[in-house]
Amino acid sequence: MAMAHRPRAVGDTPWVRRTLIGAGLLLTLLFLLAPVAVVFVQAFQAGLAAYFSNLASPDTLHAIWLTVLTAVVVVPVNVVFGIAAAWAVTRFAFRGKRLLVTIIELPFSISPIVAGVIYLFLYGAQGLLGPWLQEHGIRIMFSIPAIILVSLFVTSPFVARELIAFMQTQSSEDEEAARSLGASAWQMFWRVTLPNIRWALLYGAILCTARSIGEFGAVSVVSGNIRGQTNTLPLQVELLYNDYNAAGAFAAASVLALIGLVTIVIKALVEQFGPEAHDRRA
Known part of the structure; x- marks a missing residue:
């Protein structure tokens, strides 16, 4: 028989x-x-000693610490928000569902600079809530809380979007079976829902982490660019470059580039060992 x-x-x-x-x-x-x-070539051009010396600068170390702190706070909050939003959108029927999905994706359509200005108009000294905050001795703008808040805004869709798309392709039969067997809502979530969405959740968390670490525009507006206090790593790269410290700027940039490469590797591993790869092998 011919092929x-x-x-x-x-x-x-x-x-x-x-x-x-x-x-x-x-x-x-x-x-x-x-x-x-x-x-990487420019970062190591002056040798390893100069490279690590530039990274060991107090301002650069503080920028790295602040960047990590922001991601440590932002990612878990967005994971919880993403799970709650995806659960509501995919498991319940209610009026305004499409509007809710649109609001969730709103940060994608707003420029990060505009997002920073919005927070400035809300929490700045002359903003909507600024006078009340000043009366109560609360400072948000040009401080770490402002960086965390605006980072939460720009990264909020990543986990929710991944989970909504994934959970919409899944049926709720496993969850309904668990409920019929007497499982509580908490037991159903931990033993049925979470194992089923773990790969999509991890994928969204990776994207959220990368965006939080690399965010520049929104953070530059609300942080005040205070040297050694409110500069995240992307802002520190710009500061060093403007100070004509190219070696220090490239050293700091190499950390961001390395984080990006690690993110790509983890993303590829998730895609390789995730449910889509399992379905292809089956």
Whole structure:
């Protein structure tokens, strides 16, 4: 019996494939790999001693600490918010569901700079809530709380969006079976729902972490760019570069680039061992 041949697509010739693959590789090298390589080359140009000396600068260490602190606070809050939002959208029918989904995705359509200005108008000294906050001795703008609040805003859709899309493709049969067997809502969540959504939850948390660490625009508005106090790592890179300290700027930038590369690796591992990969192997 003759083997069936896959019909050839229009333009599917060896030279077309090679041209497209070559163009894709060339663009990847020029626009993605080359800039990352330049960051590391410039960071280590003066040697390892100078590199670690630049990273050990008190202002840079404080920027790294503040960036990590922001992610440590922001990611768990967004995980809880994402689970609650996805549960409400995918498991209940109610008026205004589409409006709720639109509101959840609103930070995607708002420029980070605009988000920072909104918080400035809300909590600044001349803002809507500013006078009341001053009367009660509460300071939000140009401080760590402002950085955390605005980071929460710009990263809030990541976990929720991943979970909503994933849970909409799943049926609620397992949860209904657990309830029929007498499981409480808490038991059903921990033993049925959470194991089923763990990969999508992890994927959303990874994206949320990367965005929180790399956020620049919104944080630059609300932080005040106070040296050694409210500068996160992206802001510290800009500060060092403006101070004509290129070695220090590239050293700090290399930390951000390394975090980005680690994020890509973890994301690839999640995609490889997640449910989609399991379905392909099955």
